[in-house]
Amino acid sequence: xxxxxxxxxWEAHTVRTLPSGQTQLLIGLHLIxxxxxxxxxxxxRDGKLxxxxxxxxxxxxxxxxxxxxxxxxxxxxxxxxxxxxxYRNTKxxxxxLFDMSTGxxxxxxxxxxxxxxxxxxxxxxxxxxxxxxxxAVGAIAFGIGTTQVRDxxxxxxxxxxxxxxxxxxxxxALAKGVYAKDVILAIIGKLGVKGGVGYAYEYAGRxxxxxxxxxxxxxxxxxxxxxxxxxxxxxxxxxxEYLRGRPYAPAGAAFDKAAAWWxxxxxxxxxxxxxVARLDGGAIEPVVTWGINPGMSxxxxxxxxxxxxxxxxxxxxxxxxxxHMGFEAGQPIKGARIDVAFVGSCTNGRLSDxxxxxxxxxxxxxxxxxxxLIVPGSQQVAKAAEAEGLHEIFQAAGFQWRKxxxxxxxxxxxxxxxxxxxxxxSSNRNFIGxxxxxxxxxxxxxxxxxxxxxxxxxxxxxxxxxx
Amino acid sequence: xxxxxxxxxxxxxxxxxxxxxxxxxxxxIPARFLKEVTFEGMGEHAFEDARKQNPEHPxxxxxxxxxxxxxxxxxxGCGSSREHAPQALMRWGIRAIVGGSFGExxxxxxxxxxxxxxxxxxADLEWLQKAIGRAPQQPVTVDVEKQEVxxxxxxxxxxxxxxxxxxxxxxxxxxxxxxxxAGAAIEATAGKLPYVRGF
Ligand code: SF4
Numbered sequence: 160x161x162x163x164x165x166x167x168x169w170e171a172h173t174v175r176t177l178p179s180g181q182t183q184l185l186i187g188l189h190l191i192x193x194x195x196x197x198x199x200x201x202x203x204r205d206g207k208l209x210x211x212x213x214x215x216x217x218x219x220x221x222x223x224x225x226x227x228x229x230x231x232x233x234x235x236x237x238x239x240x241x242x243x244x245x246y247r248n249t250k251x252x253x254x255x256l257f258d259m260s261t262g263x264x265x266x267x268x269x270x271x272x273x274x275x276x277x278x279x280x281x282x283x284x285x286x287x288x289x290x291x292x293x294x295a296v297g298a299i300a301f302g303i304g305t306t307q308v309r310d311x312x313x314x315x316x317x318x319x320x321x322x323x324x325x326x327x328x329x330x331x332a333l334a335k336g337v338y339a340k341d342v343i344l345a346i347i348g349k350l351g352v353k354g355g356v357g358y359a360y361e362y363a364g365r366x367x368x369x370x371x372x373x374x375x376x377x378x379x380x381x382x383x384x385x386x387x388x389x390x391x392x393x394x395x396x397x398x399x400e401y402l403r404g405r406p407y408a409p410a411g412a413a414f415d416k417a418a419a420w421w422x423x424x425x426x427x428x429x430x431x432x433x434x435v436a437r438l439d440g441g442a443i444e445p446v447v448t449w450g451i452n453p454g455m456s457x458x459x460x461x462x463x464x465x466x467x468x469x470x471x472x473x474x475x476x477x478x479x480x481x482x483h484m485g486f487e488a489g490q491p492i493k494g495a496r497i498d499v500a501f502v503g504s505c506t507n508g509r510l511s512d513x514x515x516x517x518x519x520x521x522x523x524x525x526x527x528x529x530x531x532l533i534v535p536g537s538q539q540v541a542k543a544a545e546a547e548g549l550h551e552i553f554q555a556a557g558f559q560w561r562k563x564x565x566x567x568x569x570x571x572x573x574x575x576x577x578x579x580x581x582x583x584x585s586s587n588r589n590f591i592g593x594x595x596x597x598x599x600x601x602x603x604x605x606x607x608x609x610x611x612x613x614x615x616x617x618x619x620x621x622x623x624x625x626x
Numbered sequence: 627x628x629x630x631x632x633x634x635x636x637x638x639x640x641x642x643x644x645x646x647x648x649x650x651x652x653x654x655i656p657a658r659f660l661k662e663v664t665f666e667g668m669g670e671h672a673f674e675d676a677r678k679q680n681p682e683h684p685x686x687x688x689x690x691x692x693x694x695x696x697x698x699x700x701x702x703g704c705g706s707s708r709e710h711a712p713q714a715l716m717r718w719g720i721r722a723i724v725g726g727s728f729g730e731x732x733x734x735x736x737x738x739x740x741x742x743x744x745x746x747x748x749a750d751l752e753w754l755q756k757a758i759g760r761a762p763q764q765p766v767t768v769d770v771e772k773q774e775v776x777x778x779x780x781x782x783x784x785x786x787x788x789x790x791x792x793x794x795x796x797x798x799x800x801x802x803x804x805x806x807x808a809g810a811a812i813e814a815t816a817g818k819l820p821y822v823r824g825f
Contacts (some may be wrong), residue, residue: 310801314802318793334751353648388731417821473647477646590653
């Protein structure tokens with residue numbers, strides 16, 4: 160019988176079936192960061208447990224680090240304390256840590272693929288819901304909680320139930336000014352924020368097949384926003400070329416053997432999925448969220464929908480969203496005034512994202528009332544961008560050029576919204592309070608759209624600027 | 627500790643209705659409270675911003691003080707994987723949750739803490755939330771084993787998938803010990819993987 164990548168990866172990593180009926184699943188790559196791990200290490204110490212396979216866990220610093228002045232000790236004593244714990248925990252348990260001195264530090268979901276740690280056919284876990292990102296290379300990757308981080312450290316395993324599989328096919332071709340971010344926002348808009356609960360998503364179809372690896376990473380990153388704990392793209396020539404030469408990828412003859420194994424893990428033709436969803440890529444326009452979850456979105460030429468047009472149980476959330484955002488039903492999203500523009504995050508903080516934003520930034524200057532930040536996803540992204548002079552383009556246009564980290568995606572450092580500020584953001588969550596101010600407001604969109612909003616001072620249609 | 631100490635066959639306590647769909651983990655505990663290296667202080671920050679912005683928030687209501695069974699809407703706990711969210715609820719006093727559906731990582735985190743999350747129909751949830759509102763002192767029983775919730779003289783169906791149910795009822799939700807039992811089979815599985823063994 161034809162098998163899916165999910166079937167093959169699951170089978171290869173199954174240690175045994177647990178008495179509960181779940182699978183004891185071996186985790187091939189474990190990534191850790193400073194916010195969701197200190198308690199897990201404490202649990203190890205309390206239980207007198209060791210790390211089972213220290214060579215399969217890698218750490219970085221991303222969530223709390225400042226992106227302006229990174230001199231230690233950090234100005235925020237709580238951030239400093241978390242960093243100190245991360246250094247101590249990784250040292251005590253013998254785990255590598257990609258800190259600033261390595262030149263490889265960055266957002267955990269940016270550096271995994273960038274360093275070639277993330278490979279096809281692996282199971283990958285991290286105490287972070289956007290671990291789904293790594294599925295772009297053909298891995299089964301999912302976010303876990305802190306107690307599960309303890310389990311992976313202590314046993315290299317997790318107790319998991321195998322998800323169902325939905326293939327999401329995006330056919331056709333994207334128009335100019337439409338990016339991977341618009342594709343995933345359109346998918347979430349169609350299938351809903353809980354449509355993926357219980358499922359893994361296999362992204363396929365012509366649009367996905369033609370995407371670069373960085374674009375696929377953007378799509379898989381937001382699987383969780385659609386409720387799917389993991390999402391993947393089958394490994395193909397794009398995957399293999401992406402991995403060639405990366406520091407942790409196999410080299411020489413081993414690379415060819417690896418490539419053959421990677422390809423053998425792809426879903427076979429003729430598989431029956433639990434469900435299939437289809438989208439026409441050609442019909443997607445630049446997408447902007449107007450509400451308080453990532454499913455509340457419209458095309459940039461559209462109007463904000465009315466709660467009355469929604470099914471009854473959805474109406475209270477819609478009304479709450481309009482009230483929080485200060486929008487009226489029927490109002491066009493284009494022209495909504497912004498105060499802050501943020502390009503960065505594990506969704507859109509890679510080199511191609513910065514290039515797309517820079518192309519737009521060249522066309523104008525940041526509006527006077529707008530505070531605009533560019534935060535590269537990793538030190539390596541920053542270095543590559545600087546080598547191309549992107550930082551100069553941004554600075555000349557009035558954007559701040561920062562150091563790598565999560566930054567205003569979740570506002571755990573100094574990069575926060577103030578009061579009710581409205582932010583045009585290339586990140587992944589528009590939840591109330593997400594960007595650091597309890598009353599702050601977030602509009603999610605592609606990096607090019609963020610840059611367009613920054614120079615316009617309001618939500619704009621990037622297609623008109625690029626014309 | 628024997629497994630019986632961990633068994634979560636049923637939870638009985640006063641109810642706390644929290645209407646609304648898509649309540650995400652950023653709402654349950656905003657990120658600024660995550661700058662802690664322990665979970666100890668999380669309880670006091672549960673829904674902190676929502677409580678400050680809305681004096682009528684159910685977590686502010688004296689009527690629900692001491693409640694331990696949370697009754698929510700659809701897609702509760704979506705978003706971030708932060709275990710700080712169920713930790714905050716647990717330390718606030720929540721011992722079981724009944725809702726329409728749950729964010730998957732949140733659900734798993736709750737199991738790891740021994741907090742059962744049961745799924746009931748929209749109509750039953752609305753009834754239960756209203757009924758608790760009318761009689762907040764009356765206990766709710768969440769029966770994990772029988773997959774039902776009892777309140778006053780009414781019984782509603784509330785499900786939890788087999789795997790987590792077995793873990794909760796059997797007291798094996800504290801998974802490290804269970805996973806360690808696999809012993810050398812863990813290394814054996816790893817040793818067969820080409821990327822571990824070497825290509
Ligand atoms: S960039 Fe945002 S979503 Fe990504 S890991 Fe950091 S905080 Fe999480």
